[in-house]
Amino acid sequence: DTGVSQNPRHKITKRGQNVTFRCDPISEHNRLYWYRQTLGQGPEFLTYFQNEAQLEKSRLLSDRFSAERPKGSFSTLEIQRTEQGDSAMYLCASSPQGGQGLYNEQFFGPGTRLTVL
Amino acid sequence: QKEVEQDPGPLSVPEGAIVSLNCTYSNSAFQYFMWYRQYSRKGPELLMYTYSSGNKEDGRFTAQVDKSSKYISLFIRDSQPSDSATYLCAMSAPGDTDKLIFGTGTRLQVFP
Numbered sequence: 001d002t003g004v005s006q007n008p009r010h011k012i013t014k015r016g017q018n019v020t021f022r023c024d025p026i027s028e029h030n031r032l033y034w035y036r037q038t039l040g041q042g043p044e045f046l047t048y049f050q051n052e053a054q055l056e057k058s059r060l061l062s063d064r065f066s067a068e069r070p071k072g073s074f075s076t077l078e079i080q081r082t083e084q085g086d087s088a089m090y091l092c093a094s095s096p097q098g099g100q101g102l103y104n105e106q107f108f109g110p111g112t113r114l115t116v117l
Numbered sequence: 118q119k120e121v122e123q124d125p126g127p128l129s130v131p132e133g134a135i136v137s138l139n140c141t142y143s144n145s146a147f148q149y150f151m152w153y154r155q156y157s158r159k160g161p162e163l164l165m166y167t168y169s170s171g172n173k174e175d176g177r178f179t180a181q182v183d184k185s186s187k188y189i190s191l192f193i194r195d196s197q198p199s200d201s202a203t204y205l206c207a208m209s210a211p212g213d214t215d216k217l218i219f220g221t222g223t224r225l226q227v228f229p
Contacts, residue, residue, distance in 0.1 A: 004160075033216065040125065042205050042219030043161065056214050091160055095215070103149045103168060104215060108160035 002026060004109035006092050012115045013082055020078045021112045025094030032075050033106060034067055036060065037089040046090075049075060050097070082116045089113050120144050123206055123220025132229050136193040140206035140220045143187065147208040147218075150182050152191045155203045155222065164204075165191065196227045 005024045013019050025032050030051050035043035046065070048056045051072035061067075064082075069075040079086055090113075093106040123140045130136055138152075148169055153161035165180040167173045167189075173180045179192040189208075193200055203222040209215050 031215070035217075040221065042121075042123070042207070042222050043217070045216045045218070048214045048216055056216065103166060103209065105163055105166065106215070106217060108162065110160045113158070
């Protein structure tokens with residue numbers, strides 16, 4: 001399967017614990033996105049990487065959240081001191097970079113469902 | 118007010134019906150308009166993509182964009198039970214990131 005993969009698929013944790021999620025994009029896609037989706041809502045943009053550079057972060061990404069993409073390949077999203085409000089589906093997407101003004105489809109992974117007790 | 122508004126439904130229709138799904142938006146900078154389908158506990162998958170205004174047809178699906186009214190639609194003809202899913206509209210403005218702004222999604226149920 002050459003799609004976007006995410007691990008783990010499910011994570012249950014207690015409030016206050018740290019969690020880390022991993023995303024493996026489609027190979028040679030240099031753009032990588034993280035989104036968060038709560039129940040009954042559409043995905044909301046969290047952050048964007050072009051290769052290894054994190055170029056945009058949403059205001060939703062509090063100081064407890066950190067994302068990395070070392071070497072421009074896989075990415076990790078860490079949440080420190082989790083809160084119940086962090087319970088959501090965390091989606092990763094990747095896309096190739098085309099020419100200026102062209103739209104490049106974002107391919108989504110299956111997501112990591114986080115439950116904070 | 119959200120940048121993209123979408124009726125969450127649920128929408129329940131009999132098999133074979135024509136389904137109309139809609140979104141409105143407020144940001145006139147949006148140029149790329151997408152419809153994603155999301156099955157339960159799965160990631161979204163792209164159904165249709167339209168640049169600027171106009172219509173686009175792909176099999177049983179037709180996407181329409183009316184930029185003057187800031188209104189987009191997705192029509193599904195001859196709906197099937199397998200079309201039962203949540204349909205998300207998404208939009209993007211030209212720029213460096215192409216980040217997507219999604220509607221809340223409309224849950225569709227097609228019953229036999």
